[in-house]
Amino acid sequence: MLLYKAEQIVRxxxxxMQYIFxxxxxxxxQQNSVPQSLKTLVGxxxxxxxVKMQSIEAHTTLTISQLLQFNSSIRRRKDSSTVFHSTEREPLLSIYLGLLLHAETRKRGLIYKMxxxxxxxxxxxxxxLSTALGNLICEAFNIENVVCPAKLRSGVFTTAAVDNIYHNPSSNTGVHGNVGVKRLNYTN
Known part of the structure; x- marks a missing residue:
């Protein structure tokens, strides 16, 4: 009965819990994407x-808590073999793993296995998510009316350079010529 009551509280x-990426x-x-009661129970x-033992395994506790949050659902149908994941309760571990796998491998089969x-x-x-992130970056470029890397930070001196490019005239596809040096200085 105690386990049932604890489960009801945590569930x-x-x-x-709502956390939208x-x-x-x-x-x-990561800590904000799962409820404290779940982290405490898993810890x-x-x-x-x-408390000392819980702080030692904090990363493991957080990882397991995020996986439990991701794989829980309000109600599962008996006849359904598919799992429904709410986009309002996606912990960042699952988002990060999916985006990392896609960026590193681009393999649909591997992502589906995970x-x-x-x-x-x-x-x-x-x-x-990838499309939404790309659209957000394009919107930022349109708002700022300049195209620059999204990682540029305000108040940081940044220098970029394009070096000379020499083509080999003896190759079959080479074109003789070069591109001059351009230096761009950004101060925000």
Whole structure:
């Protein structure tokens, strides 16, 4: 009966938790994507009720908590073999793993395997996020009326250079010529 009551409390917090990915992985975002009651329960399962033991396994506790949050659903149908993941409760671990796999491998099959294991977003969801991130960057370029890397920070002196490019005139496709040096200085 005690386990049932604890489960009801934690599950209520999990279903009420909403965290929508805004396109960046900010400091502390993983901790904010899962409820504290879930992290506490998982930490107590790993290390008992001792605070010192919970702090030692904090990364493992956070990882398991995010996977539990990702794979939980309000109601699953008995006859359904598919898993429904709410976009309002996607922990950042699953988003990060999906985007990382796509960026490194571009393999749909591998991403689907990780999705069916409950570790990553689906390939289609990753494509939606990728498109949304690209659109956000294009909007920022239009608003600022300048095209520059999204990682440029305000107040930081930045220098970029394009070096000479020499073509080999003896190659079959080579064209003789060069491109001059351009130096761009940005101060924000």
């Amino acid at each position: 209520k917090d999990m279903m009420a 805004n396109g960046t992985f900010e400091t502390g975002c 107590m399962i790993f290390g008992g009720p001792y 999705y069916f294991l409950g570790l990553s977003l689906s390939y289609d969801r990753i494509m939606n």
